[in-house]
Every structure is written in structure tokens, then in C-alpha cells.
Amino acid sequence: MSDFSALGLSEWLSQQCRQMGINKPTPVQQSCVPAILEGRDCMGCAKTGSGKTAAFVLPVLQKLSEDPYGIFCLVLTPTRELAYQIGEQFRVLGRPLGLRDCVVVGGMNMVAQALELSKKPHVVIATPGRLADHIRSSNTFNMRKLRFLVLDEADRLLEQGCTDFTKDLEVILGAVPAKRQTLLFSATLTDTLQELKSIALNKPFYWESQSEVRTVDELDQRYILVAEKVKDAYLVRLIQKFQTEHEDWSIMIFTSTCKNCQILNMMLREFSFPSVALHSMMKQKQRFAALAKFKSSIFKILIATDVAARGLDIPTVQVVINHNTPGLPKNYVHRVGRTARAGRHGVSITLVTQYDIHLVHAIEEQNKAKLKEYSVAESEVLKILTQVNVTRRECEIKLESSDFDEKKEINKRKQMILEGKDPDLEEKRKAELEKIHREKRKFKERIQENLQRQKDILLKKKLLKKKRRQQKHEAKEKP
Numbered sequence: 001m002s003d004f005s006a007l008g009l010s011e012w013l014s015q016q017c018r019q020m021g022i023n024k025p026t027p028v029q030q031s032c033v034p035a036i037l038e039g040r041d042c043m044g045c046a047k048t049g050s051g052k053t054a055a056f057v058l059p060v061l062q063k064l065s066e067d068p069y070g071i072f073c074l075v076l077t078p079t080r081e082l083a084y085q086i087g088e089q090f091r092v093l094g095r096p097l098g099l100r101d102c103v104v105v106g107g108m109n110m111v112a113q114a115l116e117l118s119k120k121p122h123v124v125i126a127t128p129g130r131l132a133d134h135i136r137s138s139n140t141f142n143m144r145k146l147r148f149l150v151l152d153e154a155d156r157l158l159e160q161g162c163t164d165f166t167k168d169l170e171v172i173l174g175a176v177p178a179k180r181q182t183l184l185f186s187a188t189l190t191d192t193l194q195e196l197k198s199i200a201l202n203k204p205f206y207w208e209s210q211s212e213v214r215t216v217d218e219l220d221q222r223y224i225l226v227a228e229k230v231k232d233a234y235l236v237r238l239i240q241k242f243q244t245e246h247e248d249w250s251i252m253i254f255t256s257t258c259k260n261c262q263i264l265n266m267m268l269r270e271f272s273f274p275s276v277a278l279h280s281m282m283k284q285k286q287r288f289a290a291l292a293k294f295k296s297s298i299f300k301i302l303i304a305t306d307v308a309a310r311g312l313d314i315p316t317v318q319v320v321i322n323h324n325t326p327g328l329p330k331n332y333v334h335r336v337g338r339t340a341r342a343g344r345h346g347v348s349i350t351l352v353t354q355y356d357i358h359l360v361h362a363i364e365e366q367n368k369a370k371l372k373e374y375s376v377a378e379s380e381v382l383k384i385l386t387q388v389n390v391t392r393r394e395c396e397i398k399l400e401s402s403d404f405d406e407k408k409e410i411n412k413r414k415q416m417i418l419e420g421k422d423p424d425l426e427e428k429r430k431a432e433l434e435k436i437h438r439e440k441r442k443f444k445e446r447i448q449e450n451l452q453r454q455k456d457i458l459l460k461k462k463l464l465k466k467k468r469r470q471q472k473h474e475a476k477e478k479p
């Protein structure tokens, strides 16, 4: 009997795991899978990259294979990229079942999604905003028979911040049956434990990693104390260092704002670094394209805001650089968790200014891990300082002036997000409205043309009649 079969999973699922290179259950899988199979609600607090997705995908697939119907399971997750990643795991592990899944996220075609939902997929993986939109506007699908509700990155879904999911979650919880199994997972559940308990009412099985430390042992956590003015030069120097010292290198850089993300990307490209940006002010297609380029190692650097901080599983990432010190210790956990996944080693380097030292202390205290200093030769940084700062200024000016339209567009999208609107959806609505106006205009023009043509015909007829009358008259007059 394989380790996975011993948890109560069927042989075909163990075989699927083996095909994916998953041979032995991780602690979160070992503890949560049997509890879920027993029919209990489950709350799993597992460190980043420790296999929590499979901890819920495997038992859901097992139960689905015993009684297959749609819609059987709904997975909610805070970001669109993460939804596609979870969909992929369901698809790979559930292939022998002929699993039908449907990913429902903002920024993608809503009509196509509605059509897919109406075909009763076994599993729906969604971001709350778009799914709530479908529930409000459509009666072509229902989730009344839903067996499993999974909240991935559950604490983020319940957090009230810039993107507040509360209202959408209310709509969704109103559309799923009260009698269901609820599974909640994250690397940082403890902060919102009480709220989460009100969603998972069925005597939830709670599992938390035994270790006090919230980050994995394979992660080497470093910091560099820098002045704000030299931060970018340190960043460039660090990349140069990794580029020359490692043959196969891949870096994720986190920054606080979309604008800074855009500027840093422009700046690194000026230095001929293969970088791409990922932030919420980009169109969804550009976001997917950037991620795909980074995942395929065509581009070695991904500069992102916290939109990429949670859940993304890119095994090649060896280094995470925090261009700003995260204000919340749990955001730090998720950011640095993009490296050192599934037993691999990784390094995180946080650039800390004198104003951020208290943040580092909070990170160390809450995560129960000390950050060590990372040494970089200051002389090397000083050599490039002026060039880096001038390049950054040039990029800022470029974004302010020549890319004024792009910036305006970014601000417009930002405003919409703050108002709780989906900019991609708004754009689509605007495009549809414009199309209707265009068609109306064309229709009017065609009517005008027809009228004109009829007028011309009438005129011609009149003239012809007149001419004939005249000819008749002339014929009569002739002797």
C-alpha cells in the first residue's frame, strides 16, 4: 500500500501523484486528507510551498469519483493567476476522471464563463468578485447541490483591505447549501481564526504546522540596511551578482505600488536585464503573458506587487527580493514563500531603510525567525549609483510624459478598483456600448441613404412624367 493509499485515497489517485513526482504525503496532507475524507470541515495552516493545494484537491477528487456530478466543488481564491494554477492541479490529478473544471475570474470573457458554468462543471475555481457577478446576473447555473466549498488563502479572502471581498462572499455563501464541507487553507490562518470558524461550522478539524516558525527551514532570510537613495543601486548590484554567480537564476522582486513596479521594470530593462512586471493595473492578458514568460524562464526577473505574493508556485525561483519592507509580517511570509518551495532551497533579501527597522522587528517576532545581514560590497554599489539614479529619473520622466496616456489609463483603472469595479469589465461594457452606438449610427446613415435614394427616384419619375407630358403636348401641337 502506498503512503497516499494509507490516507484513504484510491490507488488511481496515488498513481496520479507519483506521475507528478509526489511520492510521500507532506505533513499537511497526512493530517488533513483523512479528516476531509471522514466528512469533517477542515482548517489547514501550512507553511508556504508545503503542498496544501493537493491536501484539498486529492480528497475532493476521491469523493467526486464516488459520486460524480456538477457543480460538486467550489474553490475561492484571492487572485486570478492563483485560480488558474489551482485549476491546473485539479486537471492534472483528475485526468482519469475526465474532470471538467471551470475557472471564473475577472478580466476574462464573462459570456464564455456563463456558458461553461451552465454546462455544470465538476469543479469551479473562482475569484469572489466575478463569481458573485455571475450569481447576481445569471440563472443558468446553481450551486444548490454543492458538496465542497474551499477557501484557499482563506485569511486574505476575509481580510478587509484595498480589495474587500466581504460583500461578494456574502452573495456566494447565500448561493451554496448550508450542508456542505468547508475547507480553509493558508500559511497565515491564525490572525483571522475566529472569523473563519463562523464559515466552517461543522466541528472543523484544525491543523497547524508544529513548528513555531512560520517560514520553511530551507529559506535563508537576509536583509540589507540601505538608505532610500541607494536602494535601486543595491537592487541592480544584487541582480548583477546573481547573474554572474549562478548559471540558472530566477528572481522575484516585490514592491509596494503599481507605479514603482512599472518604473523598476523600465529601469531594469535599460540595464538589459530580462524582466517583466506584474501588477493589478495591467490588463489581464498582459498579466498572464508576463507570468507565462517568467515561468518559462524566457524572462529571469519578475517584478510584482503583492498581487503575486500569495500561492504562486514557480519552482525555479531561487531568490526573492523585497524592494520595500512589507508592513505586515504575514505579507512578508507570503512574499518570501515564493522561493524555497517543496523542499528546495532559496534566499530572500529584504531592503530595509532606517525607517523600516521596527517592521523588521515585527516580522522577526511574529514569524519567530531571525533575519541575517547580507553583505554586498559597498564600493561596487557606489560605482553604479549615479548611473542607476539617473536611469530611474529618466524612466520616471518617460512614464510622466511620453507614456502620459498609459499613466492616465493606470490611474483610471486604479480609481475603478478602489470603487470596487472591475476595470476590465467596465472596459468591455464601454466597448459594447460603443459598438451599439456605432451600429445605431450606421443604421441611421443607411436610413438617410434610403430616404435620399427614394427622393431621387421620385424626382426622376416626376421629371420623366413632365418630359412625357411635354412630348405629348408637342406631338399634339404638330400639324
Ligand code: AMP
Binding pocket: 021, 022, 023, 024, 025, 026, 029, 048, 049, 050, 051, 052, 053, 054, 311, 312, 313, 341, 342
Ligand atoms: P503548494 O503548497 O500546494 O503550492 O505546493 C507546492 C509544490 O509542492 C507544488 O509544486 C506541488 O506540486 C508540490 N507538492 C505537493 N505535494 C507534494 C508532496 N507530497 N511531495 C512533494 N511535492 C509536493
